[in-house]
Amino acid sequence: MTASSVDADALLRCADEPIAVPGAIQPHGVLLAATEPDLAVVVASGNAEAVLGRVGGTLDQYLTDDDAARLRDALAGDLSEVNPLRVQVGGADVDLVLHRADGLLITEWEPVAGAEEAGAAWHTRLPTVLQRLAASSTLDDLSEVLARDVRTLTGFDRVMVYRFDEAWNGEVIAEDRRADLEPFLGLWFPASDIPAQARALYTSNWMRIIPDAGYQRVPLDPPVNPLTGRPLDLSGAMLRSVSPVHLEYLANMGVVSSMSVSLIDRGKLWGLISCHHYAGPHRPSYPDRVAAEFLGRTASLLLRTLVAAGVTDGVVEVARRTAELTAAVGRTPRALGTALTGNDPSALDLLPATGAAVRLGGQLMLLGTTPPAERVVPLVRALLDGGVTATDAVSTVVPAAADLASTASGVLAVPVGGEDFLAWFRPETLREVTWGGNPYQSKTAQTDDGPRLSPRRSFAAWSETVRETSRPWRQHEIAAARTLAGHLAEATLNRAEEDNRLAGALQRTLLLEELPKVPGVALAARYRPSQDDVVGGDWYDLVPLPSGRLSIVLGDVAGHGLAAAAVTAQLRHALRAHLLRAEGPAAALDGLNEVIGALLPGEMATVVVAELDPDSGDVVVASAGHLPVLHAAADGAEYVMEGRGPALGVLDAPSYRETRLRLAGDDRLLLFSDGLVERSAAGLAAGLDALRDAVGAGPAEPQQLLDAVLAALNPPSTDDVTLLGVART
């Protein structure tokens, strides 16, 4: 038999333990069970004669005539309203407590002598106490008021408010104690400390007391109920004798007297008010106990609103953010990434998280504190492929991600469509759980009857650190993430359709439908879009000038997609205007730089302009941060390295320079965008060399030349590629 099955066996045995029918009571009172209406006593506790002076007979015989009459009256009404009936027995006050069980009237007789009474002073303060409870706006407030006032009322050395978690482990969330005692506040007690059977009993019976844990149990006589032939059901009896395991547990904690009141939220045991006394036996009077139970019941009713308020707070906030972000997505369907990352609130604000990742159109954007970009996609992919939306312990799902605990112990990931997703990250929360004694210590003792639960002997605080775990994701947070992803997927779908239409239109404005016919000049242009974007940032233009010259333009705007295309269109038109007006290419670039600074702040572009005089073959070249043009002559091809300046939009007032060259005979001029050479397998330098070789060896006619160059360089389709070839005829 393994250790764990021994424990399981012992737990079952405990579950079998007859805690509701122990066949005995505690000695601080007497139990008499009578039939009705004759009130003949059929079961009595063994101490009846010693305490009440007689045994057997009928209940009337134990009471004065007046008290007997009050008892008869009480039996006609609701018993819970008469408890306790204070009667005189042998000249002493006795609290008589009544209830019915197993077809019998159960009477419990508790002598008032020996009980502590808070007295009338406390009871007159009850309205104030209730007001304090009702005024508590948080759970913490409520628990503190409860602990303090129950202790004032009952005089226990320590009063704790104890809350169960989902696994029935209990945490002490409030405490009032004798100043010299060590605090239990914040301690956790494992679920096994209060077995399931006891918890079930606590849900129906609100109050238990053990005035002296060292008591001798008083057996019932006869041991079985003559009506049923079974032991008498004592689950509703205040004098019920408790499990010896529980007494041992109390003794191990040094507790001499204990009392507990259930806290019940909507029919479910939520927690306990747990009272300990260490100095010696302690018994608050029955009315004081009822008052404590009343406080517990009142607090139980308040729990619902306070717990719900704590939960719904977050819900309302998350719902509001979901609406705001959805609205932002709706407003800017063309810039979903910006809607989610560039605005306030961003996707990170949707729910409580320390980092977020937005992957849209294949582009990854990170917000807050996240794992490194190259780890985010594989991590989220692994989770989504495994069908996991949310985890608060990612290393248990994706072991390879264990090293990301500091940024992503918790991951919430939702797909948006295709390879796109939204993800949120929470860091490892080092949760220190301080147990009241080591909960993993074996609790099983060997007895003659087999293994039995043995209460823990050590109650010294024992800390355990829970690692690689984040705050858990709540249902409404996961739902909000899904909602947002759904809206995005829809917007993306709509956008994709519209993009195709718009892209076609834009393409036609950006790229010339037909190259202008310029006498004496042979022109060729090639544009190859990248596979990822319908429209890139490249543009070219051919502008015949009034002087008879021809301006040949090739530019590239930073960025991709429709936003870049819109900027491109503006720049293209602005440059046309400046070229027509300005003295030369450099002056036109100066003007264009002003345009970008004034009208398109933050945008950046490179452009090269070659102005050709078809008659003379003179060419003036000016470049704004663009790759050099290539001049192919009879003796080979060379890059034109002069006449260059910074990219547009970088400096406020750069002064662009020009350089001159002559296009003679079969010379050709080649303008190109970085996509042609940049991603060559061997690097930019090799790409430029290959281009020079291809042009040097290529055909003279521009159309054929460009096709030969594209075939030779075979640039990857990850960026758009533009080529312009010019020759004189």
Place this chain on the structure above:
Amino acid sequence: MLFEIGRTTVAGRAALTVRGELDLATAPQLAAAAEELMSTSPDGFVIDLSPTQFLDSSGARTLMVLARSAREAGVELHVLVPRGNRPVRLPIDLLDLGTAVPVVAAASEIGTSVAREDSGT
């Protein structure tokens, strides 16, 4: 080789040392790291491209954007690219980045430029 930005010190200044390829995919990370460093090192910092293997036009643009925001914020930025690092030096020269970005070829140039500025003020 994986892209990596290390927080280092160059010529006694806070620096970001960039390993791997600085391109369309990775440039945003450099931008983010530099913006953060700029906010904590108001005097000046260095972007060290000595171990960088590749620089494309997106990376170049990012350097220009950073140079612009550093200038506007009054933060002194230096971009360190040794002449021996041809794959990175070439696009910088070809795109005429030097006019917009304070590129130095050695850490020692950073010290002298500071000294010169100091003596001038």
